[in-house]
Amino acid sequence: MTEFDVASKQEGFGTEATGRWRPGLRESHLFDRNAIHEIHRMAREGIYDIRGFGAKRKVPHFDDLLFLGASVSRYPLEGYREKCATDVTLGTRFAKEPITIDIPITIAGMSFGALSAPAKEALGRGASAMGTSTTTGDGGMLPEERDHSTKLVYQILPSRYGMNPDDLRRADAIEVVVGQGAKPGGGGMLLGQKISDRVAEMRDLPKGVDQRSACRHPDWTGPDDLEIKIGELREITDWRVPIYVKVGATRTYFDVALAVKAGADVIVLDGMEGGTAASQEVFIEHVGIPILAAIPEAVRSLQELGMHREVQLIVSGGIRNGADAAKALALGADAVSIGVGAVVALGDNSHHFEDDYEAIGTSAGFYDDWHEGRDPVGISTQDEELAKRFDPELGGRRLANYLRAMVLETQTLARACGKSHVHNLEPEDLVALTFEAAAMAKVPVAGTSWIPGQD
Amino acid sequence: MSATAAAETVDLASASVRELNQRLHDAAGGGPAAWRVENPSGAHALAAGLDAELDVEIDGHAGYYCAGMNKHATVRVAGNVGVGVAENMMSGLVVVEGSASQAAGATGRGGLLVIKGSASARCGISMKGIDIVVHGSIGHAGAFMGQKGRLVVCGDAGPDLGDSIYEARLYVRGEVAGLGADCIEKEMRDEHTAELRELLELAGADADPADFRRYGSARELYTFDVDNAGSY
Numbered sequence: 205m206t207e208f209d210v211a212s213k214q215e216g217f218g219t220e221a222t223g224r225w226r227p228g229l230r231e232s233h234l235f236d237r238n239a240i241h242e243i244h245r246m247a248r249e250g251i252y253d254i255r256g257f258g259a260k261r262k263v264p265h266f267d268d269l270l271f272l273g274a275s276v277s278r279y280p281l282e283g284y285r286e287k288c289a290t291d292v293t294l295g296t297r298f299a300k301e302p303i304t305i306d307i308p309i310t311i312a313g314m315s316f317g318a319l320s321a322p323a324k325e326a327l328g329r330g331a332s333a334m335g336t337s338t339t340t341g342d343g344g345m346l347p348e349e350r351d352h353s354t355k356l357v358y359q360i361l362p363s364r365y366g367m368n369p370d371d372l373r374r375a376d377a378i379e380v381v382v383g384q385g386a387k388p389g390g391g392g393m394l395l396g397q398k399i400s401d402r403v404a405e406m407r408d409l410p411k412g413v414d415q416r417s418a419c420r421h422p423d424w425t426g427p428d429d430l431e432i433k434i435g436e437l438r439e440i441t442d443w444r445v446p447i448y449v450k451v452g453a454t455r456t457y458f459d460v461a462l463a464v465k466a467g468a469d470v471i472v473l474d475g476m477e478g479g480t481a482a483s484q485e486v487f488i489e490h491v492g493i494p495i496l497a498a499i500p501e502a503v504r505s506l507q508e509l510g511m512h513r514e515v516q517l518i519v520s521g522g523i524r525n526g527a528d529a530a531k532a533l534a535l536g537a538d539a540v541s542i543g544v545g546a547v548v549a550l551g552d553n554s555h556h557f558e559d560d561y562e563a564i565g566t567s568a569g570f571y572d573d574w575h576e577g578r579d580p581v582g583i584s585t586q587d588e589e590l591a592k593r594f595d596p597e598l599g600g601r602r603l604a605n606y607l608r609a610m611v612l613e614t615q616t617l618a619r620a621c622g623k624s625h626v627h628n629l630e631p632e633d634l635v636a637l638t639f640e641a642a643a644m645a646k647v648p649v650a651g652t653s654w655i656p657g658q659d
Numbered sequence: 660m661s662a663t664a665a666a667e668t669v670d671l672a673s674a675s676v677r678e679l680n681q682r683l684h685d686a687a688g689g690g691p692a693a694w695r696v697e698n699p700s701g702a703h704a705l706a707a708g709l710d711a712e713l714d715v716e717i718d719g720h721a722g723y724y725c726a727g728m729n730k731h732a733t734v735r736v737a738g739n740v741g742v743g744v745a746e747n748m749m750s751g752l753v754v755v756e757g758s759a760s761q762a763a764g765a766t767g768r769g770g771l772l773v774i775k776g777s778a779s780a781r782c783g784i785s786m787k788g789i790d791i792v793v794h795g796s797i798g799h800a801g802a803f804m805g806q807k808g809r810l811v812v813c814g815d816a817g818p819d820l821g822d823s824i825y826e827a828r829l830y831v832r833g834e835v836a837g838l839g840a841d842c843i844e845k846e847m848r849d850e851h852t853a854e855l856r857e858l859l860e861l862a863g864a865d866a867d868p869a870d871f872r873r874y875g876s877a878r879e880l881y882t883f884d885v886d887n888a889g890s891y
């Protein structure tokens with residue numbers, strides 16, 4: 205072998221398919237095929253892995269909780285006859301114009317840049333059809349999004365890309381983003397291949413530049429400044445619209461108390477499972493706490509301040525269906541928000557595109573390279589040809605259907621527990637399947653009255 | 660243009676900031692164009708969110724976010740200002756007779772901010788098209804991550820000037836304590852001298868463009884390269 209052959213063979217390590225198991229071959233639990241593949245990739249590229257989606261590791265989640273349902277001591281509500289209300293009013297604390305959403309599920313902030321313009325439009329269409337809100341993202345407010353969203357939350361992020369007082373005044377609520385569950389303490393990321401002319405212009409940056417946006421706000425640090433900042437936003441909008449504060453779930457008890465003290469109308473709490481368009485995998489998998497553990501901490505903080513239900517709590521992170529939503533509400537949240545679930549409802553990771561997924565080295569159900577802009581479904585891309593594959597009207601209908609089904613599931617569980625409003629669900633309706641979930645959610649292990657950590 | 664004797668006066672010794680801003684916002688629909696704010700006493704968010712060609716004179720010191728997100732209006736402060744003066748300004752003119760605290764003109768997208776005294780750290784942080792002229796000196800990390808617009812400093816600049824800068828253009832007359840990552844000194848060509856002269860004139864700064872040096876992005880960190888990891 206020449207020196208060149210040796211070098212290129214080493215470069216290629218880790219790109220080959222993995223070996224095949226035979227009896228007698230024992231795979232290491234720690235150094236399994238994925239770990240070995242990743243070590244080879246690191247040795248080849250010398251850089252961390254960046255990807256979209258949320259954490260893929262297994263963490264205690266809503267699946268580890270069960271509802272008790274009604275029986276002799278409680279009576280249920282009739283599924284098709286008796287009302288189970290789902291409306292939520294947000295921003296009752298200070299805003300002159302709080303917003304009411306018809307369902308307890310909202311669409312989380314996802315940036316134009318990460319998602320195509322038609323995908324953003326579809327989110328607006330779907331959310332509006334169900335009477336709920338959608339949220340802008342790192343990259344400013346898209347006119348298509350404003351036009352198709354009856355209730356639009358405008359994010360103010362550290363990068364302040366596209367930040368504009370006219371958009372602020374056009375918004376139905378404002379969300380100051382301190383952090384995100386997928387990367388608490390990290391800034392936004394949008395790689396050069398996704399910076400089209402339009403994205404570049406909205407962000408005041410040259411085309412094709414890798415955008416590693418700021419992780420701290422440029423004009424405030426700490427809770428005392430945040431209070432003054434929120435004061436400014438209220439002044440600019442004449443105290444009309446609610447102001448949310450979004451945090452990744454970490455030191456939740458304190459963060460929530462400080463956000464309340466800073467004057468937030470609504471707390472948006474995003475668990476470590478929460479989705480992202482592009483982050484370092486090490487961040488996605490290793491920073492923050494599961495939403496299951498964070499909700500009771502947030503509720504405790506709000507209750508101690510006498511602010512539970514007065515300052516509303518929206519939670520997110522791996523919420524897929526009505527069961528997840530109902531359990532989050534039972535733990536004390538006022539509403540949930542969804543990112544990945546909504547993107548999947550639009551058609552992401554659909555097996556209809558299997559051939560296209562294979563062509564870019566992945567497979568339906570596994571695709572997470574949303575940062576690359578090569579999405580065959582046309583959602584997480586700025587490539588006009590790819591984006592054309594996506595029909596925003598159809599996408600909007602699919603999202604509305606998904607939300608409708610989630611709400612029906614949530615109501616089914618609430619009625620089974622005898623509740624005439626989904627907000628009447630309570631921790632008392634829940635038990636846990638595992639010690640971990642019991643300790644985190646602070647509900648008893650099923651069949652016992654034991655809550656680990658509590659006497 | 661300074662506010663005339665006929666200016667509408669709001670005395671913050673008796674009126675609240677809320678009343679002041681509401682009146683200024685309502686004036687966008689017609690009403691007095693010249694305003695005078697007395698006894699500002701360092702209050703926050705004074706004249707924030709203006710959206711009309713008003714002329715506002717603040718007769719004293721202002722707190723955080725004075726003239727925040729300004730559009731079209733002219734705001735003059737006869738004193739010092741706190742953090743984030745004219746943050747995210749879109750257009751118009753903001754003049755500070757005294758000095759400014761941190762993050763002056765942060766993320767501003769247009770208009771002109773003039774600081775007759777000095778400015779503290781992170782002046783022009785994440786600037787996106789605003790022009791800033793500081794008659795005195797600026798603290799550390801001036802124009803940090805500056806994307807667009809121009810920052811002119813007639814005095815000295817602190818350490819890490821222009822750290823991680825994109826396309827903002829920086830002009831400094833005095834000493835620069837140090838340049839941040841990817842920021843370099845660049846050649847002063849005729850077009851630069853011309854734009855600097857114009858900015859100095861607009862800002863009423865008595866300085867010769869020939870005495871300034873220009874700084875900007877080396878554009879080496881525009882796309883992430885592992886071999887540059889040590890520069891961050």
Ligand SMILES: Cc1cc2nc3c(=O)[nH]c(=O)nc-3n(C[C@H](O)[C@H](O)[C@H](O)COP(=O)(O)O)c2cc1C
Nearest residue numbers: 312313314315341342478479481521522542543544
């Ligand atoms: C494609 C995508 C883009 C996102 N962009 C933003 C953003 O710009 N700003 C933000 O605060 N969060 C952003 N997020 C996070 C979401 O707002 C939300 O916190 C998260 O998706 C919730 O978790 P889930 O995806 O498991 O539902 C993004 C998430 C995704 C999936």
